[in-house]
Amino acid sequence: MNAHLAASDLLTQTGTISTPKDRRRVVFATVIGTTVEWYDFFIYASAAGLVFGQLFFAPAGAQFATVLAFISVGISFLFRPLGAFLAGHFGDKYGRRVVLMIALIVMGISTALIGLLPSFTSIGIAAPILLVLLRVLQGISAGGEWGGAALMAVEHAPKDRRGLFGAAPQVGVPLGLLLASGSMAIMAVIAPGDAFLEWGWRIPFLFSIVLVFIGYYIRRRVEESPVFLEIAERKEQTQAPVVKLFRKHWLLVIVAALVVAGNNAIGYMTTGGYIQNYSTDPEGPIGFDREPVLFAIAASGVTWFISTWFAGWLSDKINRRRTYVIGWVLQLAGVLALFPLVNTGEIGLLFLGCAFLTVGLGFTYGPQSALYSELFPASVRFSGVSIAYAIGCILGGAFAPTIATLLVQATGTTAAVTAYLVVMTLIGLAATLLLRDRSGIPLGPEHEEEQAASPFLIRKK
Known part of the structure; x- marks a missing residue:
């Protein structure tokens, strides 16, 4: 073996995860952990679209209550950067694993407490205030979760399989959507009508405690990232990683955030509860029952899962940038087809429209962990991927359901929503085209100079 083999590659090949069994454990733990996190995050959005307007914001009036419920979904995104800053700081100093464990516990406790909250009719204004505070905790947790999960998967991966390994935290989103919508759909059958409004919606929130115990048990059995172990062994942890990140890589953070925003705005049509609300509104143009819509959304999570994992694999074959470009084209087609199919009644x-949309979403999400990990230098990588992702979620998904609701109320048609989603898709495409593909770049700290070179396609001479 070459004596000069990078320590991070050595760990990946012969140390920390030297066997296929060890690698499967990393992937499995990442998938389970992120699925639990996004399940918790998405059942809130689903409940916001179905019942929170009536339970917590009813005094505002029927239409504005829905807007307030969706605003409460978006508020949590404003606190994602705080979670990302904290997770990035501690993750770059003390490791990825401990941050992931804390994020999982905070999310689970917050979710379960939402399931126990009294409604506005019981405790008045305290009900929506407590609801929003718990949603803020969910946002802080989500801000710390994704970056750590992405790095654990990619930094453990062989160089030529980072896209496939990196798809593990990405599939947590469609699996979380499937689990959240599926659990809500089952409860809508078990507790139909007023029973769902009174207590049925609470059960999926309380079930989060069980999922958190499972996720915690699995995650604590996974070793720390080999890249961070090498950084710690060299005693090269950055004392102020966030400061260094914005001093040297602020433009990269913005461009990377726009890549996420282009995907996130479209994804939150379903994960943010908008399609569920729009298609089940008794005063709206469609007026579906809750159960079939929730089952249709859950089923679209399957196609999203498949396309996300496939895109991660494909990015190892044809590189991240090309995979993304294909994804933006597919996503644009899905956006244009979505509402014409939904509005048929x-x-x-409706399922076909959501399923078609998820194909493009998978292609613009599956390679993201690998893309981000290869963009940022090792010393600020946790901070970089976490903060860029959090900012992108604010620019994209945070208020997408609110914007869509207001556009329909103002224009009386979903054409304006389609135009908004087209613009967001084109922004994501433009940001991707600015970036140079860096598939396979060494990730260890001994290659910091190479990693810090401009990742942009057009570089200053």
Whole structure:
């Protein structure tokens, strides 16, 4: 073996995860952990679209109550950067693993407490205030979760399989959507009508405690990232990683955030509860029952899962940038088809529209962990991926359901929503085209100079 083999590659090949069993454990733990996190995050959005307007914001009036419920979804995104800053700081100093464990516990406790909250009719204004405070804790947790999960997966991966390994935290989103929508759909069957409003929606929130115990048990059995172990062994942890990140890589943070924003705005049509609300509104143009819509959304999580994992694999074959460009084209087609299919009033076509949309979403999300990990230098990588992702979620998904609701109320048609989603997709495409593909770049701290070179396609001479 070459005596000069990078320590991070040595760990990956012969140390920390030297066997296929060890690698499977990393992937499995990442998938389970992120699925639990996003399940918790998405059942809030689903409940916001279905019941929170009536339970917590009813005094504002029917239409504005829905807007306030969706605003409460978006508020949590404003606190994601705080979670990302904290997670990035401690993750770059003390390791990825401990941050992931804390994020999982905070998310689970917050979610379970939401399931126990009294409604506005019981405790008045305290109800929406407590709801928003718990949603803020969810946002802080989500801000710290994704970066750590992405790095644990990619930094453990062989160089030529980072896209596939990196797809592990990405599939947590469609699996979380499937689990959240599926659990809500089952409860809508078990507790139909007023029973769902009174207590049925609470059960999926309380079930989060069980999922958190499972996720915690699995995650604590996974070793720390080999790249961080090498950084710690060299005693090269950055004392102020966030300061260094913005001093040297601020433009990269912005461009990387725009890549996420282009995907996130479209994804939150379903994960943010908008399609669920729009298609089940009894005063709206469609007026579906809750159960078939929730099952259709859950089923679209399957196609999202498949396309996300496939895109991660494909990015190892044709590189991240090309995979993303294909994804933006597919996503644009899905955006243009979504509302024409939903507005037919046929539940099968609503599913088809959501499923078609998820194909492009998977292609613009599956390679993201690998893309981000290869963009930022090792010493600030946790901070870089976490903060860029959090900012992108604010620019994209945070208020996408609110914006869509207000556009329909103002224009009386979903055409304006389609135009908004087209613009966001084109922004994501433009940001991707600015970046140079860096598939396979060494990730260890001994290659910091190479990692710090401009990742942009056009470089200053």
